[in-house]
Amino acid sequence: MPVEPPPTAWTFPDPERFDPDDDLVGVGADLDAGTLLAAYRRGLFPMPGSRRDPMYWFSPVQRGVLPLDGLKVSRSLRRSVRDLEIRVDTAFAEVLAACADPRRPGAWIDRRIRAAYTRLHELGWAHSVETWREGRLVGGLYGVAIGGLFAGESMFHRERDASKVALVGLVDLLRDEHADKRMLDVQWQTPHLASLGVVEVPRAAYLSRLAATLEVPLPAAFDDGLR
Structure with missing residues (x-):
């Protein structure tokens, strides 16, 4: 816990x-x-x-949310899913560092953010979903899990589709008996995220749903003790 x-x-x-x-x-x-x-x-x-x-x-004002039954998986992405391995919380520091790479366009993660989310990970609240190929980390994402909320923060890839595969893996982890009450928050909708099924939810509707979402048990993958 x-x-x-x-x-x-x-x-x-x-x-x-x-x-x-x-x-x-x-x-x-x-x-x-x-x-x-x-x-x-x-x-x-x-x-x-x-x-x-x-x-x-x-x-x-308009929150980006990915409905768990609304993820769009293309034929090429399905092939990538078969080719890559999904792991959880085995390389949080590496995922965070890759997301924070200052050479990335629009880089925003500074040392304050890195330190803060590293601490959240140590306490069991922040998690990484990673994509691996033959023992190499090739993509992933990280975010915060509180009850039925997963608040996605950032993702990266070193191979085509590797970050998308991590997202597919995350959705699979959230699709349990409480899936209809969970919420996958991605902050803002972008054209890229919209192509994957992310929709916009008015702020009032998001906040109204949030209270009940927080009462849902954590997914099993994020509730097996500190790592």
Whole structure:
């Protein structure tokens, strides 16, 4: 079971006071484990600015969500799924480092984020789903699992389709007897994610569903003790 950290010292804004037209809902606070968990439980997630900027907290007006029965798997992706091996939490640090590679377009994961999510992983809340070929890590993703919520943070690939295969693997892990109550949150819909089945959910609907989602038991893959 994940270890609950000390509670956050910060107070997050009431969702009823969010600007209805702005994804940004808060500035400041810290990235302690208790703060991060409190944020996810209220439908927020952090994004860094520059090294000197405070942390920004977002709750998108239109939230990107992948319905577990809506994942689109092409014929070529099916072949890649057969060719690659899925592992869970065997290389979290390597997945996080690959996602944080500053050479990637749009790189946003800084040392503060890396340290914070490494700590969440140590406590049993953050997880990696990895794709391997012949003992080599070729792709993966990481995110935060709280009850029935999996909040995806980032993914990477070193071979074609390797990150998509990790997503297919994640969806398979979430498809259990509680699948209809789970939620796979990807923050924002992009054209790439839309091609895989990600839809947009209005913020009010997302937040309304979130409370019940958090009460669902963790998937077995994320609830077998600290690694």
